[in-house]
Amino acid sequence: MNRRIITSIFVILFSFYLCGCGNKIERNINKLAGDQEQRETAMLELTLAKEDAIEPLINTLSDTSKPVEVRVDIVTILFRILLRESDERILPALLANLNDQEPKVREVIVIGLGDLRKKEVIKDVLKILGDENEKVRYQAICTLEELQEKMSQEEKDEFISQSKIILESQDKLAREKAEEILAKEAELLIAEADKCVLQADIKKAEEVLMKAKKLVPDGLNVNYKLGRLYFDQGEKEKGLEILTKYGYIIYVPKFENSPVIDGGIKDTAWGKAAKIEKFYKCLRNVYSAKETEGKSELYVGYTDEAFYIGTKGYEDSTVNLIQHYKIRDSHIYKDDCWEIFLDTKRDCKTYYQIVVNCIGAVYDSYEKKKEWNGEYKVGAKIKDKFWSMEIEIPFKQLHDTKVEKGTIWSFNLNRFRATSGESCQWRPTYGNHHRPDLFGFLIFD
Secondary structure, eight states: OOHHHHHHHHHHHHHHHHHHHHHHHHHHHHHTTSOHHHHHHHHHHHHHSOGGGHHHHHHHHTOTTSOHHHHHHHHHHHHHHHHHSOOTTHHHHHHHGGGOSSHHHHHHHHHHHHHHTOGGGHHHHHHGGGOSSHHHHHHHHHHHHHTGGGOOHHHHHHHHHHHHHHHTSSOHHHHHHHHHHHHHHHHHHHHHHHHHHHTTOHHHHHHHHHHHHHHSTTOHHHHHHHHHHHHHTTOHHHHHHHHHHTTOEEEEOBOSSOOOOSSSOOSGGGGGSEEEOOOEEOOTTOOSOOBOSSOEEEEEEEOSSEEEEEEEEEOSOSTTOOOOOOSTTSSGGGSSEEEEEEETTOSSSSOEEEEEETTOOEEEEETTBTTOOOOOEEEEEEOSSEEEEEEEEEGGGTTTOOOOTTOEEEEEEEEEETTTTEEEESSOOTTOSOOGGGOEEEEEO
8 A cells, every 4th residue: 555545544543543532531521510420430531541631631720611610620630640640731730720719729729739748839839828718728838837847948937927927817727727837836946945954054945935935925835834944943933923824823722621522522611722624635746735625624722631622524414424444543544534643842753643533433653653552532423414523632641741831733634535535634745644844833822
């Protein structure tokens, strides 16, 4: 057969092939607006399509006459293709559509950029931290958090600066994320300050903590560290003022009479008790303190012979309270329970741990050794909407600890809500209950 004829036939057949492929791509793009089955099939075929599908997908993404749902699906498809193979056309097209008039398109693009984890997108995402849509701003700050390690110092400074602005906004989601980011930055400075203290460079430690405070002016951890720095270095009044302001001190009143310990917290003696109602979640590696969902109450007081604690833990219903353990020093802490920490010497080593569950069973330890047992009066009662606990801890049981007006202990109280899994604390210790260096203070009046 004549070579020219063969070539002509090949060109015609190839043209039909391309036309068929093109028509198939367009059909699949149109099916994205169809029912669920059509959409899922089209997304799969377009994701697996060859590179000749990329240009039509990019063109459709930029076509604002197309339904938002279709363009959102195309963003997903383009990211899937980009993760599978490196095509230089895709990323610039996605970045260009960060100014799409539809917030949902912008939002999905920002989420995908976070999954890519490419440093070259940082500048573009920084620009939309000021987006008019709250969800877009939230996803932008989440993406930048993922990319923080890849930022230049200039980009990091801009990110921190923008996060501080967001912190003052009314946008709950973005604001909470900004709090976490700034708190983590502050925590790095706090760790640096701790090293300065170990090296006896107190002036440098104070400078570093003040720098951290500029990031999170009302951050609990940084203000606690600052208050403790002053207190431990002899500026007690200055330290106590800060610790009191940020809720790290309970002034324990003296009872005229010892309350009857039956678990009900109804004795008139409790009327003079100090009462605490604000508790925080115990979350690992989250340094912006989050208030708990469950309502809790703490009551404290003392007499010449003993220290008294009363608690109430509220629930929508107490029918499902977990109460498996009854034997002394068994796994009481796995039930619905209260966990008391007393560091009477404030040395962060010789502290007591006493756990009482909702039926009054006890686990206790000293220096983390459960072989030690104290003798207490304990009571617990379960009502429809809350359960309460009372405990009398004689001072003589705490290795004959002496208490008088002005005595200071380190102290913390945790509540474990076994059904919901929420761990609640008076003072946040960020994922580890055994952090005596973060306990608050009891000051006996």
